[in-house]
Amino acid sequence: MAETNGEKATTNGAVTEPKEMVYKGTEYAAFKTMLALAIWLGQIHLNVVLVLLELFVLPPRIALMVLAVQVFFMVIPLNDKNEFGRKLSRFICKYAAGYFPITLHVENINAFDPKQTYVFGFEPHSVLPIGICVLSDHMGFMPLPKTVALASSAVFWTPFLRQIWTWLGLVPASRKTFYSHLARGHNCVVIPGGVQEMLYMDCTSEVAFLKARKGFVKVAIEMGCPLVPAFCFGQSHVYKWWRPEGKIFVKISRAIKFTPLVFWGRWGTPIPYRVPMHVVVGTPIKVKQNPQPTYDEINEVHAQFLTAMEKLFDKYRGHVGYDNLPLRIL
Numbered sequence: 001m002a003e004t005n006g007e008k009a010t011t012n013g014a015v016t017e018p019k020e021m022v023y024k025g026t027e028y029a030a031f032k033t034m035l036a037l038a039i040w041l042g043q044i045h046l047n048v049v050l051v052l053l054e055l056f057v058l059p060p061r062i063a064l065m066v067l068a069v070q071v072f073f074m075v076i077p078l079n080d081k082n083e084f085g086r087k088l089s090r091f092i093c094k095y096a097a098g099y100f101p102i103t104l105h106v107e108n109i110n111a112f113d114p115k116q117t118y119v120f121g122f123e124p125h126s127v128l129p130i131g132i133c134v135l136s137d138h139m140g141f142m143p144l145p146k147t148v149a150l151a152s153s154a155v156f157w158t159p160f161l162r163q164i165w166t167w168l169g170l171v172p173a174s175r176k177t178f179y180s181h182l183a184r185g186h187n188c189v190v191i192p193g194g195v196q197e198m199l200y201m202d203c204t205s206e207v208a209f210l211k212a213r214k215g216f217v218k219v220a221i222e223m224g225c226p227l228v229p230a231f232c233f234g235q236s237h238v239y240k241w242w243r244p245e246g247k248i249f250v251k252i253s254r255a256i257k258f259t260p261l262v263f264w265g266r267w268g269t270p271i272p273y274r275v276p277m278h279v280v281v282g283t284p285i286k287v288k289q290n291p292q293p294t295y296d297e298i299n300e301v302h303a304q305f306l307t308a309m310e311k312l313f314d315k316y317r318g319h320v321g322y323d324n325l326p327l328r329i330l
Contacts (some may be wrong), residue, residue, distance in 0.1 A: 018283075021109040023141040025097025025134070034271065036095035039088070040168070041128065042270040043161035073159035078166045085167030086138075092168065093138040096130070100238070102277045104134040104141050105316060111283050112143055117182055118284060119220040120189040121305060122149075122230045123208040125197045127239040127263045130272065131232035131279045135189055136169050142281075148181050149189040154258035175219070182223045189230075190216045198243070198259040199250055205326045206236060206313075210306060217302045224289025227301065229282040229309040233320045238272035239263045278320040282312040 027033075050070060054063040079085070096102075112118070122132055133139065137147050150173035156162045171177050173194070181188055191197075193209035200207045220227050241263040243249075253259045265272040285304055290297060306329060313327045 016110040018108040019110045021106045023104040023106075023134070023139075025094075025099075025101045025103070025139075027094050027098035028101075029095065032091075033095040033099045036092045037099060037271050039164060040092045040096060041130070041272065043158065043164060045270045047159055047161070070159040073163065074157060076163075078156070078162060080166050080169075082167060085163070088164070089136075089167045089169070090138045092164075093133050093136055097134055097139065100234070100272075100274060100277045102131055102134050102279060103320075104139075105278060105280045105320075106142070107281060107312070107315075108283045109143065114143055114145055117185050117223070117225050118144070118187045118228050119182070119216060119223075119225045120147075120187065120228045120230050120281075121210075121216060121309070122189050122191050122232070123193060123197075123210070123309065124201065124206050124232065124236060125191050125193050125195075126201065126232075126236045127198070127241050127261070129191055129232070129235065130238065131235045131277045132189055132191075133168070134279050135230070135281075138169065144187050146185065147187040147189060150178060150191070152195060152258055175215070178216075178219055179223070182219070182225055192216055195253055195259050198261065199253060200328075200330060201236065203236075205328050207328045207330060208309065209330045210309070211330060214298055214302045217305060218293060218298050221287050221290055221293040221297060221301060224287065226284035226286050227305050228284045229305060229312050230279060231309065231313055231316075232277055232279045233317065233322050233325075234275050234277035237275045238277070239265050240273075276321075278316070280312055280316045280320075282308050 047070065050066055054067055058066065106112075120135060122129065122135070132149050134141055135147055135149070137145065148169050148171045151165065151170040153172045153174065155165055155170065156172050171181065173190070178188060178190075192213035193207070197207060197209035200209060217227065219225075241261050243259070243261040264270070266274075285301070285308055287301055310327065310329065317323060317325055
């Protein structure tokens with residue numbers, strides 16, 4: 001069961017008027033910004049380059065040494081409380097948000113209670129869901145104490161990438177992890193479309209693979225956490241990409257929980273194109289906690305979430321410069 005907040009929001013017993021807020025990343029310094037983006041988004045390409053060097057360029061002994069370093073960073077235990085990692089994360093978020101820049105629009109900031117735990121449904125996935133960084137507690141925009149983002153398990157088997165993205169607040173997208181963080185009072189950002197969504201994305205529309213994705217809704221009801229729709233405009237245009245076609249590719253993507261497409265940004269590098277992004281956050285949808293929700297309850301809340309996402313998209317697309325952009329919910 002669910003209900004969307006009305007014209008007023010109640011926080012700590014006090015009734016407050018709805019208040020829309022806009023936050024914008026403004027920090028930009030050419031060297032620091034490029035360094036932040038390279039550290040954050042260049043690790044996939046770095047690993048590909050290292051593998052190619054090991055196979056075709058480096059002498060066997062050197063190649064084995066480089067491979068050993070990769071394996072070491074693939075299996076070393078992760079520590080999300082590492083002080084160096086936290087400083088690096090703040091540095092990345094600060095300068096990455098100012099590069100595009102990324103603007104955060106919160107439909108009603110007064111609807112959020114720091115003592116409440118929320119589940120954010122973020123769309124679209126795009127090549128990389130980089131707009132998600134403005135929801136991080138490293139940015140300090142949202143009035144929430146701790147937020148993590150659930151990411152494909154493939155991330156946490158990728159050398160270097162797993163360390164950096166863990167410091168940025170990403171955790172494996174498993175049910176166990178999801179329940180655990182909500183139980184600890186951590187807000188969770190979920191990208192329901194995930195890998196499957198990347199198989200349907202195109203350059204003329206936005207796609208949200210949501211109709212069959214109800215697991216995050218079920219978890220939210222079980223834990224009594226309000227659902228929050230969030231959408232990022234412009235994210236789908238920061239990279240150019242090429243994706244193989246065919247049923248075999250689809251099966252491989254599902255098996256490895258990662259879509260191995262080829263993507264590139266400025267000058268053919270992992271540095272994304274400088275396209276303004278706008279992340280819009282809707283009003284939380286309250287849910288009635290039920291440890292064993294029925295299919296009808298799940299479907300009802302899921303339908304409300306889809307409706308809220310469509311309304312949020314339609315409300316803001318003209319305001320942020322995407323009047324003619326269609327949204328396909330699959």
